[in-house]
Amino acid sequence: MIFKSYLLENNLKEIYKFNFFLFYGENLGLLKYFKKRIINENKDKEIINLFSGEIIKNQDNLFNEVKNSSLFHNEKIILINDANDKILEILEMIINETVDVKVFLFSDLLEKKSKIRNYFEKSKSLGITACYQDNEIGIRKIILEQLKNYKNLTNEVINIITKVSGMDREKVNNEIEKIKTYFQDKVINIEDLDKLLNITINEDFNRLKNEALCGNKRKTNELLTDTAFDNEDSFYYLSTLNQRIFKLIEIENLKEKNNNVETIVSNLKPPVFWKEKPILILQSKKWNKENLKLASQKTYAVEIKLKSESSVKKDLLIKNLLVELCAAVSHV
Secondary structure, eight states, rough: OEEEEHHHOOOGGGGGOOOOEEEEEEOOHHHHHHHHHHHHHHTHHHHEEEHHHHHHHHTTTHHHHHHOSSSSOOOEEEESSSSOOOGGHHHHHHSOOOOOOEEEEEEEEETOHHHHHHHHHHHHHEEEEEEEOOOOOHHHHHHHHHTTTBBBBOOOHHHHHHHHHTTTTHHHHHHHHHHHHOTTSOOOOHHHHHHHTTTTHHHHHHHHHHHHHOOOHHHHHHHHOOOOOOOHHHHHHHHHHHHHHHHHHHHHHHHHTOHHHHHHHHTOSOOOOOOTHHHHHHHHHHOHHHHHHHHHHHHHHHHHHHHHHSOHHHHHHHHHHHHHEEEEHHHH
């Protein structure tokens, strides 16, 4: 049975009606949010964390946890991380049995042809929800809710946090934690906020991103040398690139009805910041559907590497991605 993620955010009790529930999607922040809420709401229960890899190596790990009752708690909850098609056959052995545990599975993006996704979607006795990327409205809602008791929470402050987060819920939660730690008197000072969130560094990356997506090789190379990269912000950099690529894809699709790029950009929702309009219009004239599809594939490949390879040089991955995107648009 399929559930909308925003409905579960408002009423998480629905998931407890199922013994097995699958959360999946590219929104790591939302996945972490659901996992954290499940743990916090069930502190009186025994929480077991398993990974799909260890279940595949030894399926008894899961069978034993499902069948053995908890000695010290009334109930048991099992969290399965990195769920994928390889564990479906193992799950099928216990899904139809009567069990006293709740099993919640977490996975990154699952394609439509994914076996485990289809299995959960078609079953009335199983629950599933997709955690897609947040939009600006959702991000602003999070900021307003988390900082509602803070003074000087103006539109300018909200815009700064939204822009820095790159529409990434995990990133915005990190920035909000910085703000709560720094402004303990609950009064936000915008000058201190600028320093706290490294706005200058983020502006530098935005300039680099824009030059790369315009295909300006000379300027891109200059900025690659001058821009400071922080490995901790790698997902922010990637998210910022993805947001612009998704925006360009949206414009490209709208061209089928109206070929006037200036009009399309002016009517986009949410509205494009006035300073960004000229560069967005220029970029939309340089890219086409084929190259934008290629760009999406490249960013997705980098995202997988960032998530799966802990020893990888994150700054080098982002730099190489920018060079590849710059080269791709240069050949349009």
